[in-house]
Amino acid sequence: MKYFALMILLLSTEILLGQTSSLAIKLLKTKNLIALWDFKEAKGEKRKSLLGPYELSEMDGSIDRLPEGPLSGYSAKFGHGAYLALQNSQTGRLNIYGPGQGVTVAAWVKWTGETTGFVGGMWNEYLDGGKRQYGLFVSLPHYNGKNQVCGHISYTGKPTPPFPYSSDYSASKQEVRANEWTFVSFTYDGQDIRSYLNGEFQVREKELILNTKGFEGYPDGLIQSKNPYNFPDGIGNNGSDFTVGAVLLKRGMGNFFKGQIGGLAVFNRALSAKELKKLAKQ
Numbered sequence: 001m002k003y004f005a006l007m008i009l010l011l012s013t014e015i016l017l018g019q020t021s022s023l024a025i026k027l028l029k030t031k032n033l034i035a036l037w038d039f040k041e042a043k044g045e046k047r048k049s050l051l052g053p054y055e056l057s058e059m060d061g062s063i064d065r066l067p068e069g070p071l072s073g074y075s076a077k078f079g080h081g082a083y084l085a086l087q088n089s090q091t092g093r094l095n096i097y098g099p100g101q102g103v104t105v106a107a108w109v110k111w112t113g114e115t116t117g118f119v120g121g122m123w124n125e126y127l128d129g130g131k132r133q134y135g136l137f138v139s140l141p142h143y144n145g146k147n148q149v150c151g152h153i154s155y156t157g158k159p160t161p162p163f164p165y166s167s168d169y170s171a172s173k174q175e176v177r178a179n180e181w182t183f184v185s186f187t188y189d190g191q192d193i194r195s196y197l198n199g200e201f202q203v204r205e206k207e208l209i210l211n212t213k214g215f216e217g218y219p220d221g222l223i224q225s226k227n228p229y230n231f232p233d234g235i236g237n238n239g240s241d242f243t244v245g246a247v248l249l250k251r252g253m254g255n256f257f258k259g260q261i262g263g264l265a266v267f268n269r270a271l272s273a274k275e276l277k278k279l280a281k282q
Helices: 002-018 022-028 273-280
Strands: 033-037 055-059 064-066 075-078 083-086 103-111 117-122 134-140 145-153 169-175 181-188 192-197 242-244 247-249 252-254 259-267
Touching (some): 022 033, 022 259, 103 134, 117 259, 134 169, 134 181, 145 181
Antiparallel strands (some): 055 083, 075 259, 103 181, 103 259, 117 134, 117 242, 134 145, 145 169, 181 192, 247 252
């Protein structure tokens, strides 16, 4: 019986790989992959992960499908207030947390260059003071991340004391170009958060962080490196939903991603620079 079940699993995998792009196959063969969405589904349909039982539902409207994308030849178009979500009770292995626990979020996006855009993760900035865990953003200008790939991690789920918002994120040295397909990703290994643009990591020297002057303990502002960003606290189990394209803010849903997302992958470990460079090559 076990042999039969194994053969069915192997057969199903071969069928899936036979119908999947070379990039998706690379991802599916990478260790510790938890979920992978290629956004081939039409407007109104749930977006199904190629691995695991993770189906993202449209919220606050419908999301168009466009006939271009790096994984399936399609992509989801965001920017009109709609987003995708999976309730916390259904997140399963996507609920990544714990001291020393790693995570990687990687995505293929075509960003319009407008405003802060949340790509994907478990990130809620409002309920119960905040239920932040991990999240991939494009452009977080408040703390030196304008137009850059930003990887957010939180242990408490709340803002970073003594500041009004969470400043615990890496930001790539390179900027994301508008209206071009770009591979954006971040990793966290339990100690440091690193942001990558098109599979390339570039170190940022220590710098004065914007909007930190005058706070308790920082009369002249906070000076630190944004890439890598040191954060040894770990990831909290804070109860957030998994969302794509927006997060919950005090005023309601916000940080809407504007543009297309053609692929999104989540791993429960920090991928190496070599692995990310390999995924960047198509």
